[in-house]
Amino acid sequence: MSPRAAHDDPPTCRLCGQPIRDGEPRYREAEGDVHAECREKAPRPRATDISDCPRPPSHAPPPGTPVAGP
Numbered sequence: 001m002s003p004r005a006a007h008d009d010p011p012t013c014r015l016c017g018q019p020i021r022d023g024e025p026r027y028r029e030a031e032g033d034v035h036a037e038c039r040e041k042a043p044r045p046r047a048t049d050i051s052d053c054p055r056p057p058s059h060a061p062p063p064g065t066p067v068a069g070p
Helices: 003-008 036-041
Strands: 026-029 032-035
Touching: 026 036, 032 036
Parallel strands: none
Antiparallel strands: 026 032
């Protein structure tokens, strides 16, 4: 197969695996081309809520704990 023949193949949607034909609405992304319809139907990652983030362990006593002192 010549390099030209490989270039003539239509791009494949990375979400559904079907060819993207000329004139079909699509998104060109770094990961690969995607049908516009497939991209709209794909589940979106939810926004990160800071309350979901793990917190580093604290060495301070919990608030309200009596602290021994001199």
